Amino acid sequence: MIITSKNNEIFKYLKKLKNKKYREEDKLFMVEKPVVIVEAEGFVPRYIALSETVYKENKFKEIIKNFDEEKIYIFQDNLFNQISDAVTPQGIIAYYEHLDREFHEKSGKYLYLDDVREPGNLGGMIRSADAFGLDGIILSPNCCDLYNPKTVRSSMSSIFRLPIYKMDKEKLVELGFNLISTSIVESVSIRDYEFKDKDIVIIGNEAKGVSDYLMENASMSINIPISEKVDSLNANVAASIIIYEMTK
Amino acid sequence: MIITSKNNEIFKYLKKLKNKKYREEDKLFMVEKPVVIVEAEGFVPRYIALSETVYKENKFKEIIKNFDEEKIYIFQDNLFNQISDAVTPQGIIAYYEHLDREFHEKSGKYLYLDDVREPGNLGGMIRSADAFGLDGIILSPNCCDLYNPKTVRSSMSSIFRLPIYKMDKEKLVELGFNLISTSIVESVSIRDYEFKDKDIVIIGNEAKGVSDYLMENASMSINIPISEKVDSLNANVAASIIIYEMTK
Numbered sequence: 462m463i464i465t466s467k468n469n470e471i472f473k474y475l476k477k478l479k480n481k482k483y484r485e486e487d488k489l490f491m492v493e494k495p496v497v498i499v500e501a502e503g504f505v506p507r508y509i510a511l512s513e514t515v516y517k518e519n520k521f522k523e524i525i526k527n528f529d530e531e532k533i534y535i536f537q538d539n540l541f542n543q544i545s546d547a548v549t550p551q552g553i554i555a556y557y558e559h560l561d562r563e564f565h566e567k568s569g570k571y572l573y574l575d576d577v578r579e580p581g582n583l584g585g586m587i588r589s590a591d592a593f594g595l596d597g598i599i600l601s602p603n604c605c606d607l608y609n610p611k612t613v614r615s616s617m618s619s620i621f622r623l624p625i626y627k628m629d630k631e632k633l634v635e636l637g638f639n640l641i642s643t644s645i646v647e648s649v650s651i652r653d654y655e656f657k658d659k660d661i662v663i664i665g666n667e668a669k670g671v672s673d674y675l676m677e678n679a680s681m682s683i684n685i686p687i688s689e690k691v692d693s694l695n696a697n698v699a700a701s702i703i704i705y706e707m708t709k
Numbered sequence: 710m711i712i713t714s715k716n717n718e719i720f721k722y723l724k725k726l727k728n729k730k731y732r733e734e735d736k737l738f739m740v741e742k743p744v745v746i747v748e749a750e751g752f753v754p755r756y757i758a759l760s761e762t763v764y765k766e767n768k769f770k771e772i773i774k775n776f777d778e779e780k781i782y783i784f785q786d787n788l789f790n791q792i793s794d795a796v797t798p799q800g801i802i803a804y805y806e807h808l809d810r811e812f813h814e815k816s817g818k819y820l821y822l823d824d825v826r827e828p829g830n831l832g833g834m835i836r837s838a839d840a841f842g843l844d845g846i847i848l849s850p851n852c853c854d855l856y857n858p859k860t861v862r863s864s865m866s867s868i869f870r871l872p873i874y875k876m877d878k879e880k881l882v883e884l885g886f887n888l889i890s891t892s893i894v895e896s897v898s899i900r901d902y903e904f905k906d907k908d909i910v911i912i913g914n915e916a917k918g919v920s921d922y923l924m925e926n927a928s929m930s931i932n933i934p935i936s937e938k939v940d941s942l943n944a945n946v947a948a949s950i951i952i953y954e955m956t957k
Contacts, residue, residue, distance in 0.1 A: 496940075585943050592935035592942055615943070622938060652957065685953075687840035690870060692744075694840055695833050695863075698949040701942070705933075705950050709900065 463513050465537045472536065475510055475544045478556065481606055488559040490608035493547045498524055498555045500618035506555035509533045512541035515552030524553070546610040559608065564626040564636075568658050569596030570707050572700065573633055573640075575675055576603040576666040583607065584615025585697035586664070586704075591619035593708040599626045599633065599661070630674055633661070640679040642671045643703070648682035656707040664700045711761050713785045720784065723758055723792045726804065729854055736807040738856035741795045746772055746803045748866035754803035757781045760789035763800030772801070794858040807856065812874040812884075816906050817844030818955050820948060821881055821888075823923055824851040824914040831855065832863025833945035834912070834952075839867035841956040847874045847881065847909070878922055881909070888927040890919045891951070896930035904955040912948045 464472055477483040484490060489507060492498055498506075509528050515521060516535045525533065542550055572590065577583050583605055590598050600607060613620055634640065638659045642648075663679060665671035671679075685702055687694060694702070712720055725731040732738060737755060740746055746754075757776055763769060764783045773781065790798055820838065825831050831853055838846050848855060855875075861868055882888065886907045890896075911927060913919035919927075933950055935942060942950070 500938075585946065588939070589942060589946055592939040594936055617940065619939065688842055690748075691836070691840040691867065692865065694837060694949070695945065697943065698833065698837055698946055701946040702950055702953050705953075 463535045489556045492555045497618045501621045506557050508556040510554040511535045512538050512552035571597050571661045573599045573661050573663045574604050575601050575663050578605050580605050580609040580611035581615045582696045584612040586700045587616040588619045589701035589704050591623040593704050597624035599628050634678045642676050642679035642682045644682040645684050648684040650686045651683050651706045667696050711783045737804045740803045745866045749869045754805050756804040758802040759783045760786050760800035819845050819909045821847045821909050821911045822852050823849050826853050828853050828857040828859035829863045830944045832860040834948045835864040836867045837949035837952050839871040841952050845872035847876050882926045890924050890927035890930045892930040893932050896932040898934045899931050899954045915944050
């Protein structure tokens, strides 16, 4: 049955999920890249939306065959485009439940993101951390939304694989891990520092850097040595190079 | 004098420069970030456009005082917004001449970008290469436009400092430098390879990788070792990590 009415309840519901407030309420997030839906095997979406065209052309049959039929909703193309967040909708959206975890780890190397605000940066850091086998990423409460469609897109399928935690700054300090801030002053070059178990590197906000509170509570600072003429690296690039060194 | 008419010749001319074709004809490019205009000191823009608001508030007087008055044009805000390429126009645009150079180098380490197509990636690679002191970047003829506003934006002011060259693939092979392709098959980990003078690393197209022609003509291949579960790194991140290793 193809949904053709704007008054359809599931249409109205899925359209609302483009809004962070409603996604949060129901603890859902959207994935629109077919390859990511394939790679997320093992995670069962709560709903799958298809466009009429994709359904009639049987385009993603290899993906869809794994899902319960009753979770699949088919929408007239113009309705589908209204629930999609993509510039070029692919004709498929899977809605997954949030992947929230509690941090109970006793070892490992992590990044702590201290109010990273740009979804593309957050997603990129998740992708790099997964690629290099970092043990996880911990988000401060004021980081941008982990489940923003742009974060999800730029993480590729790594958002499903990498352990990601949320933790406030006070709790981080109490963990008893080795907190390392990133700063250009009074700091050790990452080319010289040998990362070890229980190191947590703090990546600061794009504009403000690491917060004063964490700067004071870190046991040391590291830097990526760059030309004096250059203000900074791209935040995702900087974090990825740190991850690359941490996982040597 | 504030330009208020759509029929004004300089308005019509600057508006056309948003189009690549006209920028190419006159060998000009636009910079809209005030901080980049400051950092580009030593480069003299051919024109400077200001919005009426910025002019009346005397907002960028420290920047503008360095420029010839006769090069400065002031536009009513709604006209200014039509010549701007920014999502949030800052009220200032400087138009610079292209920075084309010929490659006559006998030493140094370089990247060759083999049809990199995404302006944000190109700009990001320029920024990282400048930050780490790479000797330059060489572009294949089918790379995206170096002077695309998005490339310029994401390079920050590095587009003014880093030597950037254009060269076709045949000429690259004839240079006599050590060509290193990037590939996950039959390749050496960048963690194990020691980069040396006259190394040129070839970064492939985002979707297709390094072209067959350059793969065949390279003396060796390198890879960034990542988890088997992850398809690839972000192209800018991958190139930046290679630059980081090249400039150790």
